Amino acid sequence: MPSLQRKSRHSWIFSEVFSMQTSRIVQLLGSLRLTVVCLVCAAIIVFWGTMAQVEIGVYAAQQNFFRSWFITATLPGTEVRLPVFPGGYLVGGITALNMVFALIQRRRTATQSPGLWLTHAGLLLLLIGQFSTDMLAVESVMRLVEGQPQWYSEDQRKVELAIVETTLPDHNVVTAIPQALLARKSEFGTPELPFKVKVRRFMANSVPVENADAGADLITNHGAARQASFRETPHQYSGDRRDMPTAEIELLGPQGSMGTWVASLWLTKTQPLNISNRTFELSLRPVRYYKPFALELARFKHEKYPGSAIPRNFESDVRIINPEKGENRNVRIRMNNPLRYYGETYYQSGYDERDPRVSILQVVRNPAWVTPYISCALICLGLAHRFTSHLITFTKGFRK
16 A cells, blocks of 8 residues: 555646646746747848848848748868758747647637737748748740740759660650769669669769860760760859769660760750660750640740830730640739639739840749638738727727
8 A cells, every 4th residue: 555655646636747747848948038039030041031132042041040940151171061050940830839828828818809810820820831832833945046946944943864765756754863873973764765774873963075185074975965074163152154964874784884974064955875775865855844734935025125125024925725625725924913723823023135035934842832822811810809808898998
């Protein structure tokens, strides 16, 4: 009996200590002090990230400051990056937890005020929607030339090694290796190919050099880039410039090595291959997102302000060709009037200064695009309810 009493007493003490610690954690996560700390950190991130855009560009600043758990910096004299400050994801996640636990602590008051629930629900949905957008949204570019149907858009940040078999007369067979796998420098093979692809070197950004004595990293002995030389360079962070990746690959057949090739974005033409009486085309290209429909540019209109080169308006008359739905209709895409079709939004993004027949559209697929509208509506309804209820209470007290 004494031993049972001691065990029950110990378990009771443990439960009390655990309950106290849990209560302290809940109070901390729902405290106003944590809210203030999160707001200050968010302000620092916004200011710091905005200033950093001048040096590293918009895309790199978004990735390092806003779309990260920690802001990292390079250790002087090395290539090691260390976390120095909480990133946008971490601050946003803690802010969301702070709102949830604040409602739990004030649940008695919150149940009497639906407006408080609506306002917090709208703020939470706004944070969740932004995180979902960062995780799920896909941005690409579609280049349209007058009179030429376009069936795909291209990613401006990622590339793929494409091996296209052109042997069959009615269709092509495409094998694409994404950039993430190329960077691992692995060996790839599929039943559709009579050879394997071994990545010997991958450079995320490169420049061509005239000869091997100029510090070249890659020299090939086959293909269009025969005796071509490339040198690895740091990433391009400027908004109007992009990385130009280059890969050195080796083709392996049943009898062993078939030689080395270089595939690069600097090479504008595909490299033909003739292997086992089959023809292939090899190229390193931007990642393509194929559509079940085509867009054909009928007319492109570009207007400038008088006496300047500043664009005032540019718009595209586009024909939608959808064989699955039997659809063939014309639409107009303007600067502030995008096309929403098949879950994607097509914005009039730009044009080619060297070719007046070219229109450039930005294509955005965002499954969470509606969340900002819903969250703003919830916040407005919640604030309106809070204001109205306080106004009615004040009016009744004033009459008395």
